[in-house]
Amino acid sequence: MDIEPRLTLRWADHGACANSDPDLFFPLTWDGRPAPHTALARRICMSCPVRVPCLTWAVETGEPEGMWGGTTPDERRRMRSRRLKKTG
Structure with a gap:
């Protein structure tokens, strides 16, 4: 997949x-x-072209x-917790 360099930054x-x-x-x-x-924000996010990098950034930071x-926030905390258990 070709991603515009500016998009990644x-x-x-x-x-x-x-x-x-x-x-x-x-x-x-x-x-x-x-x-x-919450439902409206989630609908906006689900149609977003940069949802994956957005989520990745929020989880990693x-x-x-x-x-x-x-x-x-609670969903991301659970994601980080599962991630730590897998690597820990």
């Missing part, structure tokens, strides 16, 4: 969320229940807040 510029309300992706609380903003690559 500046994937966030190409995010489907770039022109969306930031409150959808960074709500004041994540209370564990599916909320309307331990991003503690927001919706990244269609995942909530």
